[in-house]
Amino acid sequence: MxxxxxxxxxxxxxxxxxxxxxxxxxxxxxxxxxxxxxxxxxxxxxxxxxxxxxxxxxxxxxxxxxxxxxxxxxxxxxxxxxxxxxxxxxxxxxxxxxxxxxxxxxxxxxxxLPVFTFEEPTGPYKIGTVTYDWKDQARDETFTPDPGDKRELMVQIWYPADAQAEGETELYFSNPDVFVEGYSKLLNMPKLLFTTFAYVKTHAIENAAISNREPSYPVLIFSHGFSGHKNQNTFQIEHLVSHGYIVVGIDHTYSSTASVFADGRVANFVPQDTESIAYLDKANEGWVADAKFVLDQVEKLANNDPDRRFTGRMDMSNVGMFGHSFGGATSAQMLMSDSRIKAAINMDGILYGKQRIPAEGMKKPFMMMSADDSIEVKNTADTVSVQIIEETLPRYKHVAVGGNYWMKIKDMKHMGFSDLYLFSPIYEKLERVDARKAHRLINDYTQDFFDHYLKQQPFKLLEQNMGEHPAFELEKG
Structure with a gap:
């Protein structure tokens, strides 16, 4: 409270x-x-x-x-x-x-039903944020009937802010009514249960001055899960930014909870065939195209930002990507297909997409984080989920090959990798997940991974904690 x-x-x-x-x-x-x-x-x-x-x-x-x-x-x-x-x-x-x-x-x-809060970021930087509405004129929008409609994406960038930055911290949702409606429909629950979203605040200050503590900062692209949204992992994004990263979050239009464009138009989630592996493999190609387009736009900002905020301040030689669920699968695909992505983390995403991990491994730094619940085939009435797990498990065979990492978190559920369980302690009780404890574990190892591969810092956790532990199992190929 x-x-x-x-x-x-x-x-x-x-x-x-x-x-x-x-x-x-x-x-x-x-x-x-x-x-x-x-x-x-x-x-x-x-x-x-x-x-x-x-x-x-x-x-x-x-x-x-x-x-x-x-x-x-x-x-x-x-x-x-x-x-x-x-x-x-x-x-x-x-x-x-x-x-x-x-x-x-x-x-x-x-x-x-609390007005939940995010833990205070542990890094030395304050957090600034700015939002963009970008349209890809080279791609048609396939989710609308208008043949002239082009793919349009809302993108939010969080960045290390000056230590003296002051201002009102941003709301979790700038358009809470839209997301109250979206969550209500997606979870099939009354709107009243989600009205607390209107009061939840983050630690980000809009348009704050970027910190001059370092000449430039590594860039991380974030991709949400199916029906998620660009800031669904605020717990993790704020942690990384406070430790000196620029994070770029994408709303995958019509596959996100909702996208609210700059002129007020709303693109709500469009139900899709999430029970078909073939459909999801194909759909992932669209998400990869979104990520590539956003990365193109980020490069333009790094070279010549009209607002003079990011010009020369983005370290485009050290770009990583991370994502949850379908966004995690997108991160893995981007690592394999886009040379600009130097390292990637997939958080509990089934390995959908066009490419398979080669027998010799990714040959680029990669970490898979899995909930133990997500990679176990159990007796359940949900036969579709069992079938999908059984059919896609072989895709994990070479995940850790070539010196990469696979962390299997114990007593964990799929949505524990997002902010969702902070919404109510009932969620945590029902799913038997300690969300904040899980978030700290995710944050620590995410930062350690990217610090090593994008900032060339020595490992503090990954190499020191191989094997079985009370909270997780860590494997290296």
Whole structure:
């Protein structure tokens, strides 16, 4: 919960407890309690924003007024403090029981559906961000009926910002209503459950000055999973940027939760045949084309940025790529097909795409991160998933060949590689995943991998932690 949410709830709980337990409740004190509670709620609303999950806590504010009204019904202090009968004792116990139940709901709702936060980045840099709307005039858009429609992509770039950078940090979603609708449809759950997205903040400052601490910074391309979005791995992106990387996130239009273009147009997710391996192999070619086009545009920025932010500041001789799920598969394909990509990480992505990993390995630095749950064939009613795993597992045969790495994370699920489980602790409980612990592990090893291959720094973790560990198994070919 946010700070003032906690203050409001704690104060109102103490106030109700006092009203129920205290024998004497002077009217002036009841009115003061009401006034303080009202002021706290107003401060909370102005600074943090009101939300429906806090309604039970807000309602507690009127309890002192109800108590005052009850006092006024009595004609005298003696009648108000009359001898307690058996019936009145039962009534009192019932009121206390109802108050406890109601208070439990008031506390549970904002805890179950919190305005989640991202952990403070551990690196020395602050984080700047800027967003672009890029159109590839060389490619037709195949998801729309308009024959003249060209492929258009929303791209967000995060970069190391000056230590003195100041400004309002960006919201997780600049258009929360669009993504509330998108998540509701994709997960088949009520919109109300996702309204907290409107309040979630990141650590990024829009248009902040780029840091002069280093002359240039390695560039990483990020590709999301099917129905994901360009900032679905904010936990990881912010960590990498704080340690001196420029990260470029792509929204793969019509395959993302939603893409909101610069002029306000919205391209929502288009359902696709995710049960066909042949279809997904072909679809991946489009994602690879997206990544290549974005990399072309990034090169232009590095050479001559109209805003003078990135000119000469992007180290285009050290470019890597990472992605989750289908975006992870895209990263592997880019490593094999685009000479500009020097190193890549695939986070739990089935190895879809045109090319297969050769028997001699990638011959370029590569790391596969897998959830143990994703590479096990288990007894389940989902026969399609079992079939896909069985048919694609042979594609992993040469993953670690040639000195590359395969990390298998234990007690992990597919979506644990994204921000999703931060949305509610219920997700973590149901999936039995400690999301923040998993994120720290992912961040540490992602940074170690790219630090070595793109910054030429010695390994601190990968080479030192081969084999079996309580949280993971690490293999090197």
């Amino acid at each position: 946010r700070f003032f949410e906690i203050v409001v709830i704690v104060f109102n709980l103490l106030l109700i407890g006092w009203i129920l337990v205290a024998k004497k409740k002077p009217v002036p004190w009841l009115l003061i309690g009401f006034g303080v509670s009202t002021i706290l709620i107003l401060i909370h609303g102005v600074i943090e924003g009101w939300r429906w999950q806090m309604i039970p806590a807000y309602v507690m504010t009127v309890v002192p007024l109800v108590a005052v009204a009850g006092r006024l019904l009595f004609k005298s202090e003696q009648s108000a403090e009359r001898v307690v009968t058996k019936a009145s004792r039962v009534k009192r116990i019932a009121l206390i029981t109802l108050a406890v139940i109601y208070s439990s709901v008031a506390v549970a709702l904002p805890l179950i």
